[in-house]
Amino acid sequence: MPHFHFVSPGLTADGTRPNFDRWDGIAGMTEFYRGKRVVVTGCASGIGAQTARVLAAQGAHVIGLDQRRGEEATAGFFEVDLGDPVAVDAVAEAIGGRVDVLFNCAGMAPTQAKMAILKVNYLGTRHLAERIAALMGAGGAIVSVSSNGGLRWRTRRATLLDLVAQASFADGMSWLKRHEGEIVNGYAFAKEALTVWTLHESARFIKRGIRLNCTSPGAVQTPMLSEIEEKIPAAAIDGATDPIGRRSEAEEQVGPLLFLGSDAASYVNGVDLSVDGGYSAIVALRE
Numbered sequence: 001m002p003h004f005h006f007v008s009p010g011l012t013a014d015g016t017r018p019n020f021d022r023w024d025g026i027a028g029m030t031e032f033y034r035g036k037r038v039v040v041t042g043c044a045s046g047i048g049a050q051t052a053r054v055l056a057a058q059g060a061h062v063i064g065l066d067q068r069r070g071e072e073a074t075a076g077f078f079e080v081d082l083g084d085p086v087a088v089d090a091v092a093e094a095i096g097g098r099v100d101v102l103f104n105c106a107g108m109a110p111t112q113a114k115m116a117i118l119k120v121n122y123l124g125t126r127h128l129a130e131r132i133a134a135l136m137g138a139g140g141a142i143v144s145v146s147s148n149g150g151l152r153w154r155t156r157r158a159t160l161l162d163l164v165a166q167a168s169f170a171d172g173m174s175w176l177k178r179h180e181g182e183i184v185n186g187y188a189f190a191k192e193a194l195t196v197w198t199l200h201e202s203a204r205f206i207k208r209g210i211r212l213n214c215t216s217p218g219a220v221q222t223p224m225l226s227e228i229e230e231k232i233p234a235a236a237i238d239g240a241t242d243p244i245g246r247r248s249e250a251e252e253q254v255g256p257l258l259f260l261g262s263d264a265a266s267y268v269n270g271v272d273l274s275v276d277g278g279y280s281a282i283v284a285l286r287e
């Protein structure tokens with residue numbers, strides 16, 4: 001059976017350019033996910049739960065992954081700890097078949113232990129993406145939720161590229177253990193690594209017709225932010241909501257994610273899209 005070679009309805013056979021006979025650009029975005037097989041991590045809560053909900057409403061076949069079950073009803077669900085590469089391999093095997101789009105929304109809060117965060121938010125997320133990419137054909141897309149907590153990746157570019165060059169989960173883990181003492185903020189470093197991995201690997205993935213992009217949200221009102229607020233004063237969090245002057249709702253993160261995963265973004269690759277009300281723009285001009 002010639003499966004795995006997926007041709008997106010809106011793209012040419014090599015998956016890299018719109019088929020203008022059938023393509024209706026941005027107008028087709030709401031129809032894009034109908035019948036698509038989509039994997040969403042972190043589907044039990046917050047941004048992942050909202051992403052899974054909207055995708056299901058748009059007619060996608062949503063396979064949710066999380067370390068625990070949430071209230072969202074996805075067509076399929078796998079319980080998995082993204083910090084466990086053997087479990088990630090088993091889930092990718094169990095998903096099998098063709099996958100059209102992967103949304104990496106799962107993540108651990110900055111309040112958790114440093115090495116656990118690095119393992120889940122970077123190493124495990126990357127490992128899953130590589131495994132799911134093997135189930136995609138030309139026209140596939142991977143969109144990860146990074147963070148504007150990682151917006152200073154340029155200040156550590158060489159170090160982060162060295163980490164990204166570690167080919168396997170185990171190699172990455174050894175690298176992190178060797179450099180543990182130098183990593184001050186595990187959450188920021190993990191998000192910087194995820195962003196740099198996305199930018200770097202996008203050049204490689206696109207040769208297979210798979211686009212790789214990420215979003216960097218600012219403060220989003222989810223259970224994770226409530227957890228953060230128990231340790232960090234609300235005023236410090238709201239300091240990073242400048243200039244829009246309010247926090248994001250989880251739903252407001254979904255549109256940019258769905259856009260990047262769809263054919264409406266067929267020429268968008270290797271992008272870190274800030275979804276933070278303009279905060280990173282201010283920082284970029286200031287620094």
Ligand SMILES: NC(=O)c1ccc[n+]([C@@H]2O[C@H](COP(=O)([O-])OP(=O)(O)OC[C@H]3O[C@@H](n4cnc5c(N)ncnc54)[C@H](O)[C@@H]3O)[C@@H](O)[C@H]2O)c1
Nearest residue numbers: 042044045046047066067081082106107147219220222224
């Ligand atoms: N909330 C914010 O302010 C904010 C800001 C920037 C980026 N982000 C990022 O957005 C993403 C979604 O976060 P959220 O705010 O919706 O948080 P959330 O806590 O509501 O949801 C995160 C989900 O990830 C799952 N998860 C955590 N560790 C896991 C593991 N080891 N294996 C499998 N699943 C795991 C959790 O069970 C949970 O369902 C995260 O990557 C987070 O870092 C959030």
